[in-house]
Amino acid sequence: MRDIGIFDGAGEILALDGISAGYRRRPVVHDVRLGPLPPASITALVGPNGAGKSTLLKGLAGAMPVRGRAMLGSRDLIAMTPRDRARLVAHMPQALPDRVALTVLDAVIGALRAGPAGDPPPGTPKGDAERAVAVLDRLGITALALQPLDTLSGGQRQMAALAQALVRDPRVLLLDEPTSALDLRHQYRVMATVRDLARERALQVIVVLHDLDLACRWAHRIAVLGQGRLHAFGTPAEAVTPRILHDVWGVAARVDARDDGRVRVEVEGLA
Ligand SMILES: Nc1ncnc2c1ncn2[C@@H]1O[C@H](COP(=O)(O)OP(=O)(O)OP(=O)(O)O)[C@@H](O)[C@H]1O
Numbered sequence: 472m473r474d475i476g477i478f479d480g481a482g483e484i485l486a487l488d489g490i491s492a493g494y495r496r497r498p499v500v501h502d503v504r505l506g507p508l509p510p511a512s513i514t515a516l517v518g519p520n521g522a523g524k525s526t527l528l529k530g531l532a533g534a535m536p537v538r539g540r541a542m543l544g545s546r547d548l549i550a551m552t553p554r555d556r557a558r559l560v561a562h563m564p565q566a567l568p569d570r571v572a573l574t575v576l577d578a579v580i581g582a583l584r585a586g587p588a589g590d591p592p593p594g595t596p597k598g599d600a601e602r603a604v605a606v607l608d609r610l611g612i613t614a615l616a617l618q619p620l621d622t623l624s625g626g627q628r629q630m631a632a633l634a635q636a637l638v639r640d641p642r643v644l645l646l647d648e649p650t651s652a653l654d655l656r657h658q659y660r661v662m663a664t665v666r667d668l669a670r671e672r673a674l675q676v677i678v679v680l681h682d683l684d685l686a687c688r689w690a691h692r693i694a695v696l697g698q699g700r701l702h703a704f705g706t707p708a709e710a711v712t713p714r715i716l717h718d719v720w721g722v723a724a725r726v727d728a729r730d731d732g733r734v735r736v737e738v739e740g741l742a
Contacts, residue, residue: 482510482673483544485643490539490549492523492530499523500530501699503539508692511669513676515690517683519720523699524679525565528645531677532562543643543675557586561641565648565679567628570621575612575631578620579603582635589640592672606638611660625652633661637668644668646678650685662689683736687711695719707734717742 486506493499500523508514516524530537531548533556541548548556573581580603596602607613612630620628629652636644646665650658666689669676677694680686686693686707693710695703697719703710711734716724725737 482675483642484508484510484542485675486542487531488540488542490527490530490537490541492526492535492537494526494535499526499699500537500696503527503696503699503701505694505701505704508675508677510675511673512691513666513669513678513689514692514694515686516677516679516694516696517681517686518696518702522696522719524696525647526699527696528562528647528677528679529564531643532560532645533557534562534564548643554587557639558589559642560645561589561636561639561643562645563632563636563647563649565651567625567632567652570628572619572621574617574619575607575623575634576600576603576616578631579606579634579638583638588638589642591640595640603634603638606634609637610634610664626654626657629653630657630661640672641674643675643677646676648679648681651681658685665689683711687734687736706732708732711736 485508488504490503491498491500518524529535531541533553537549539549543559548560580599583599583603591602596605604616607616610630610633615627620631623631629649633649650661653661662685665676668674690707692705693707694701695710695715702719703715708728711726713724713726716722721742722738723740723742725739727735729735
């Protein structure tokens with residue numbers, strides 16, 4: 472397998488086994504077996520609207536019931552108590568934070584205090600407010616700290632939501648379309664920050680993305696979900712093929728392999 476930029480080093484492998492989830496007895500995610508996901512890596516979860524991507528993330532985050540196993544090293548996230556899982560997993564949902572009068576800084580501090588958080592890396596400031604400020608700084612949004620959420624643009628609220636997930640110092644970071652409202656500069660900033668954090672802290676990152684170019688550019692692994700089932704998993708070149716684009720998205724597309732092992736997708740029409 473041609474691999475791109477996976478970092479050597481510490482960290483635990485994540486592997487999903489037989490994950491199923493649904494709503495009021497309507498199954499939506501079916502028996503997903505995914506992995507092993509290397510430590511310190513980004514896995515992009517892609518697929519058409521309604522494929523079950525958000526449902527899968529919510530299940531892993533403990534926000535809805537789920538069957539199966541999600542092994543982080545030797546620990547099963549699904550079998551853990553909510554408190555133990557909250558220490559390891561942070562979830563940025565698709566829905567943006569409410570338009571409330573809370574400032575960004577208070578919202579990020581609130582996220583940190585919402586439950587038991589992970590252990591911060593050495594050198595992290597001790598106080599909750601200092602920890603929150605450090606995350607805003609890392610994301611380049613310190614200037615928003617004292618602005619109320621209800622005065623922010625959609626993209627700014629998306630950055631605030633990401634800060635709420637990052638401040639918890641998780642081992643597993645689940646991001647649901649974190650760049651959908653962002654301009655090019657902020658898309659780059661978010662993906663580069665997430666990549667750097669994955670490397671520095673040996674995080675597992677699973678990120679839902681609709682933009683396949685963004686996914687192929689930043690992710691080490693791509694998982695393709697269609698109608699709640701896993702259709703492909705591998706490096707971008709392995710998982711994003713004309714056949715998969717045809718079968719899962721219903722489009723006719725050209726996929727150009729690049730020298731660096733990444734791919735570029737050109738949709739030419741509907742299949
Ligand atoms: N709260 C809910 N109650 C009932 N059904 C739901 C609920 N949320 C999602 N669904 C259904 O589950 C299916 C999968 O939805 P999900 O949001 O997981 O898909 P997705 O792949 O994230 O889609 P998108 O790319 O459009 O965000 C859809 O058919 C959707 O209608």
